[in-house]
Amino acid sequence: MHPISFLSFFSVFLSLSLAAPNTLNITVINAQNNHSTLECWAIEPGFQTSSTAGTSGTQALNLGPIGGPGTNASYTVLPPGFDGGRHNAPARQWVIFLTGLAHITLPNSTAEAWVPGGKYGVILALDTAGVSILGHVTRYPSTGETVAVQVPLGEGGVPGHVVLYEGGCVGEEVSG
Ligand SMILES: *[C@@H]1O[C@H](CO)[C@@H](O)[C@H](O)[C@H]1NC(C)=O
Numbered sequence: 001m002h003p004i005s006f007l008s009f010f011s012v013f014l015s016l017s018l019a020a021p022n023t024l025n026i027t028v029i030n031a032q033n034n035h036s037t038l039e040c041w042a043i044e045p046g047f048q049t050s051s052t053a054g055t056s057g058t059q060a061l062n063l064g065p066i067g068g069p070g071t072n073a074s075y076t077v078l079p080p081g082f083d084g085g086r087h088n089a090p091a092r093q094w095v096i097f098l099t100g101l102a103h104i105t106l107p108n109s110t111a112e113a114w115v116p117g118g119k120y121g122v123i124l125a126l127d128t129a130g131v132s133i134l135g136h137v138t139r140y141p142s143t144g145e146t147v148a149v150q151v152p153l154g155e156g157g158v159p160g161h162v163v164l165y166e167g168g169c170v171g172e173e174v175s176g
């Protein structure tokens with residue numbers, strides 16, 4: 001084999017075997033027919049090579065527009081065992097769990113999702129009062145605090161995605 005084709009073969013092999021996953025699968029609290037749903041979405045178009053100062057050359061996933069006039073992000077500390085009760089998403093927002101554990105259930109369904117804080121702690125909550133009568137229930141059963149950063153979406157802020165399946169994401173993407 002010519003040394004150059006050997007090298008390019010090797011680099012393709014390396015990029016296939018060592019590449020970071022090409023997108024993030026996230027649990028979404030969505031709504032259909034006025035009821036909250038749990039769905040697993042893959043964010044599209046996935047990770048791209050950043051050209052932004054400070055992260056240039058690394059893999060970054062665009063989470064879409066956030067904020068807008070009068071909206072604020074918040075950092076919330078939930079005590080161990082906190083019961084958030086049944087509620088609607090106050091706004092369409094990213095909820096990024098930094099630590100702890102969230103257990104999301106739906107009032108008229110057996111669907112549930114477990115979201116551990118950390119690398120895979122990103123969810124979207126979209127079931128605002130206008131689109132879901134009953135909302136969802138969130139409890140925080142860990143023995144330590146759960147910390148969540150809430151970031152409201154901007155106009156048209158729901159990012160590009162593919163719906164992978166009904167229900168919260170399971171498997172590799174939640175075990176980390
Ligand atoms: C959802 O239900 C509420 C309360 O019954 C109703 O006012 C609203 O119009 C419904 N929304 C949709 C999209 O069906």
Ligand SMILES: *[C@@H]1O[C@H](CO)[C@@H](O)[C@H](O)[C@H]1NC(C)=O
Nearest residue numbers: 069070071072073074091152
């Ligand atoms: C956002 O923060 C500003 C400044 O503290 C406050 O005046 C405003 O009411 C907040 N907006 C919301 C929606 O909480």
Ligand SMILES: *[C@@H]1O[C@H](CO)[C@@H](O)[C@H](O)[C@H]1NC(C)=O
Nearest residue numbers: 086106107108109134135137
């Ligand atoms: C749906 O959930 C609500 C709130 O928990 C409850 O009041 C209602 O009885 C439930 N309806 C059915 C059909 O289970």
Ligand SMILES: *[C@@H]1O[C@H](CO)[C@@H](O)[C@H](O)[C@H]1NC(C)=O
Nearest residue numbers: 021023024025042164172173
């Ligand atoms: C996302 O889900 C797809 C389909 O289930 C799976 O092939 C892929 O490995 C998942 N990605 C991650 C990062 O877990």
